Amino acid sequence: MIVISREEAVCLFYAVPYNEENVRKYTKIIDELEDVEICFTRNPKKPKLLCTRDKETHDVVNTNNKIMLGTYSEVFFLPSMTKLILFIESKQQLKQFLDTAYLPMDPKSISYELRYLSIDDIMSEIQNYSLAFQDEPCSKFRVWCTSQKLKCLDAGVKRKHGKLGTRLSLRGIYVLKDHFKGK
Structure with missing residues (x-):
């Protein structure tokens, strides 16, 4: 699954180019709507608006209990960003992180950038998020990556x-990009 910021999702929803002017204009429209949130079901590149109020009781609904929804994180063009801290405890979480953060093909999202990395480079980057392979040689990490079919x-x-x-x-x-990873 690829990662898309809330601002990028808003521009996708309104089918406008992603730039600072459109982000401000269209995010303001959605933010002014009462009890509405932008989210996605399966594909983050197909954002939807969801009413978060129950039509019969008029109470705000906990959307997590109704259907599987994903929400977008706010990252771009914000004057103050809260720092997210990500820590990976298990090797299964590490595999999931690597399969999300390091993609072999262009995901067509501004949240990613093309970089030329060795397995050693990836191993040193994950040291910021996990203690897995902390005291292990790179060859052990390389063998693990191959066995996990990353x-x-x-x-x-x-x-x-x-x-x-x-x-x-x-x-x-x-x-x-680093600000999506939560260092």
Whole structure:
């Protein structure tokens, strides 16, 4: 699943280009609507508006109990952002994180950027979020990634010679931007 900000979802909903002017204009429209939230069911690229008030009792409804919904996080063009802290405890959570944050193909979302990374680079990045593989050699992480069949391993490999004559295997991976990861 890809990650899309609330502001990007608002622009998708109104079918307008994503820019600061449209974000302010259309986010204001949705924010002024009473008891309405922008969300998605399966595909975050297909946002929907949901009334959060029950039509019979007129009470605000807990939408999590009705159907599976996803909500968007507010990230772009906000004067003050709250810092989200993400900590991954299990290797299953780590696999899910890696399959969401490191994609082999372009997700067509501004939440991701193309970067050329080695498995070593990915391992050092996950050290910010997890203690898994903290004291392990990179080879053990590489074997684990292969056994888990991570999506990012499907990206094409580009071989380069690094400093000191070392060979590097870099993959063109679409990486979730840091402010979406919650450092």
